[in-house]
Amino acid sequence: EDQVTQSPEALRLQEGESSSLNCSYTVSGLRGLFWYRQDPGKGPEFLFTLYSAGEEKEKERLKATLTKKESFLHITAPKPEDSATYLCAVQRVNYGGSQGNLIFGKGTKLSVKP
Amino acid sequence: ETGVTQTPRHLVMGMTNKKSLKCEQHLGHNAMYWYKQSAKKPLELMFVYNFKEQTENNSVPSRFSPECPNSSHLFLHLHTLQPEDSALYLCASSQSLGGYDTIYFGEGSWLTVV
Numbered sequence: 001e002d003q004v005t006q007s008p009e010a011l012r013l014q015e016g017e018s019s020s021l022n023c024s025y026t027v028s029g030l031r032g033l034f035w036y037r038q039d040p041g042k043g044p045e046f047l048f049t050l051y052s053a054g055e056e057k058e059k060e061r062l063k064a065t066l067t068k069k070e071s072f073l074h075i076t077a078p079k080p081e082d083s084a085t086y087l088c089a090v091q092r093v094n095y096g097g098s099q100g101n102l103i104f105g106k107g108t109k110l111s112v113k114p
Numbered sequence: 115e116t117g118v119t120q121t122p123r124h125l126v127m128g129m130t131n132k133k134s135l136k137c138e139q140h141l142g143h144n145a146m147y148w149y150k151q152s153a154k155k156p157l158e159l160m161f162v163y164n165f166k167e168q169t170e171n172n173s174v175p176s177r178f179s180p181e182c183p184n185s186s187h188l189f190l191h192l193h194t195l196q197p198e199d200s201a202l203y204l205c206a207s208s209q210s211l212g213g214y215d216t217i218y219f220g221e222g223s224w225l226t227v228v
Contacts, residue, residue, distance in 0.1 A: 032214060043204050043219035051214065101170070102217060104156040
């Protein structure tokens with residue numbers, strides 16, 4: 001069964017304290033892995049897409065990496081404004097007439113204290 | 115600022131009411147989606163439309179009725195809902211269903227069923 005597991009569920013950091021969020025997945029055929037940021041009461045905001053093992057992408061203090069079984073979202077010297085829930089999702093390769101869609105994890109709630 | 119606009123942002127309805135959620139995307143995309151987000155659960159795909167045609171119904175109860183009059187607009191008609199249907203309903207769009215297309219989300223409509 002296709003599954004996405006994110007850990008930890010919640011993470012509290014001090015401002016400037018770097019850390020990583022984990023997204024492990026099992027999927028029959030991976031088309032892409034997506035990272036989203038979601039602020040309270042708002043919709044998910046797209047951050048990155050990774051397509052193949054070994055790929056890395058960066059945006060400001062965030063860096064996403066991908067292996068064949070998991071993805072990491074590294075946060076370097078975080079600031080309070082980085083506080084949010086980070087969602088990981090995988091998109092499956094289409095098989096026959098079925099449409100690939102996103103399978104989401106439950107998210108990691110990040111809190112960064114000044 | 116999001117290219118996917120949802121209204122209303124908040125809705126409280128009784129179990130015997132009929133109401134509708136509206137979504138409009140300004141991105142020129144051809145595929146639109148409804149997702150449900152409940153507390154402590156991953157986002158759940160409800161419906162998928164591609165060029166106005168429904169391509170996926172993820173075993174959603176008939177008290178939820180989608181409508182897609184054109185590629186830019188998507189509605190979710192609600193009737194005789196249950197309290198457990200209270201959740202954040204997210205509309206999303208992508209350029210197409212195939213390919214390597216990012217799914218972009220709206221801000222969501224918070225639904226409370228009393």
